[in-house]
Amino acid sequence: MRAAAAPRSDLRVDDPVAVLADFAARLSWDDLPGEVRRHAADMLLDTLGVMIWGAQDTFLGAFRQKVLRGERGSVTIYGTADRADPATAALFNAATTTVTQIDEGHRRALGHPGIHIIPAALAIAEREEMSGRDLVTAIVAAYEVAVRIGRSMRPLKPGIHAHGHWAVVAAAVAGAKLLGGDAQMLAETIESAATLTLRPTTRTVNEGATAHHLGVGLGTQNAVQVAYAAAAGMTGSPGTLTGYLGPDSAVEFRPGLLVEGLTGDAMRFEILDSYFKFLPMCAHALTTIEAVDALRGRVPSADAVRSVRVRTYGLAAELSNPRPPARLAAKFSIPFGVAARLISDDRRLSSLHDRDLGDPALIDLMARVDVAADPDLDRLYPNARPSIVEVELADGTRLSERRDMPKGDAANPATADELFAKFLELASPALGQRQADELGRMALAIADVDSVADLAWAGAKHI
DSSP: OBOSSOOOTTSOTTOHHHHHHHHHHHOOGGGSOHHHHHHHHHHHHHHHHHHHHHTTOHHHHHHHHHHHTTOOOSEEOTTSSOEEOHHHHHHHHHHGGGTSSOOOEETTTTBOSHHHHHHHHHHHHHHTTOOHHHHHHHHHHHHHHHHHHHHHHOSBOTTBOSTTTTHHHHHHHHHHHHTTOOHHHHHHHHHHHHTSOOOOBTHHHHTTOGGGHHHHHHHHHHHHHHHHHHHTTOOOOTTHIIIIIHHHHBSSOOGGGGGTTTSSSBOOOGGGGEEOOSSSSOGGGHHHHHHHHHHGGGOSOGGGEEEEEEEEOHHHHTOOOSSOSSHHHHTTOHHHHHHHHHHOOOOSHHHHHTOOTTOHHHHHHHTTEEEEEOHHHHTTTTTOOOEEEEEEETTSOEEEEEESSOTTBTTBOOOHHHHHHHHHHHHHHHHOHHHHHHHHHHHHTGGGOSOHHHHHHHTSOOO
16 A cells, blocks of 8 residues: 655654654545545544444433533534534543444454544534645544554553543544644644543443543543644643553553654554444454344244353453443343344344343243353454353254454445445434435445535434
8 A cells, every 4th residue: 555645854753743643644635545534534424423323322411401501602513413522522522422332443453442532523513624645634534543542552551441541632632623724723732632632531431421422532532622622722741651551551552653653664554453333332342243134034032042152352341240230230241232233133223222221031041141252262352252142942952153344344344335324223223314425425435425514414303
C-alpha cells in the first residue's frame, strides 16, 4: 500500500508525539487509498446507526432534558430533535454508543477508537461547516493515531477501562485537524489531551452501571474542548503522553509502537483492521454466541439442554457472570448470551438487547453454562477470538461448534449489504425507513457531501 505524505526529514524519530502530530497534520484526502475511504465511510455509517439507536435510551433521554432544558445549540444530537454546543453534543452523541454494545472496535488496540473520534469530528465538522472529505480525512488521521496509542498501552492496568481513556487523545486530534491545526498545534493537542483523559473503572460494565456511558461521553466532550483550546493557543506539557499517560496506565508501556508504520516508505492503514459487530454484546463474547447460533438447529429446545461448556481465551473467559444484575452487565456475560440465544429463535438486535433478565427460564439456563479459559485458545488471541461451545442434551447427546473470528472482523468481513441492513435496523425505528435510508446513503457517499450539516439534518428528528 502506498504511503501517506512522507514525514519531515527534520523530525526526531525518537520523539513519538512529533511524528504522530506531523503525520496527522500532513495527511490529506488525496493520500487516502480508495479502500481506506470506503472503510471510513462504512465506519461512519455503522457509528451513526449505533448513535441513533442508543439515543432512544431512557436514561440518556432524561439526562439530555436535565442538561439542555430546551436550549438550542448549533450541533445535532443524532436520533433526536435536540441540539447543543459542540462539546455537549459530542458528549450525548458519544454516550449513546455504549448503550447497545454493538459499536466498532480494533482488536489489536483492545479498544473502540471510532466511538470517540466520530462524535467529536461530527460535532466540530458540523459547527464549522466542513465537507465530507474533511470529515473523513480527520477521522482516518485520528484513527491511525488512536490505534498506535492503544497498542502502545495494551493491556491497561487491571481495573482501568479503555472508554474515555487513550482514544480521547485521538478524538482531540480529529477536532484539531478539522480546525486547521499544523504539526505544532497537533502536538500541543496530544500532550494536552494526554493529561485530560478519564480513568474509568471496568466495574461499571460488570455491574451494569449507566455511568459507563459517560466514560465515552465525557471523554469525547473533553476532546472537543481540547481541540478548540489548542486552536486558541493552548500549550501542553512535553512528554505527557510518553512520560505520564502511557507509563501510568499500561502494564508495560511500549512507546516504540506509537510510530510503527509511520516513518517508513510504505504504510499500513490500521483503520482497515477495525471490526464491526452484529450482536449487541461485548466483542469477546461474539464467537461464543456465533457458535451457539450454529448449534441451535440441532437443539430440540432449551429445556433439552443439560449443560453448556464454553472454552475460550482468557479475556473472554472473564465474562462468566451467571446472574448479570442489569441490561448493560448482561452484554458482558457469556452465560446470558448463550442462554438467550438457546431460548429464542428471534435474531433481531432488539431481541437480545431487551431480554428480560428476570425470566425464570433464562435464569435457570444461565446457571447451566460453564465458562473456562483454555490455554491453547488463549495463545491464539489477539490474532483470533477462538471459542468452543459444547452442549450436552438430556439424552446424553453431545454437540460441539468452534468459531475463531466473528462476522465483521477484518479477517471475516461483512458485506456492504449486511452493514447497511444493520444500519437500517438500528436507525429506522427512530427516524423512519425513508429518512434512515437517506441518511445511510449519504454516509456511504460522504465524499460527495459539501457540508456535514446536511448529514446532520438527515440524522435528526424533525418535529
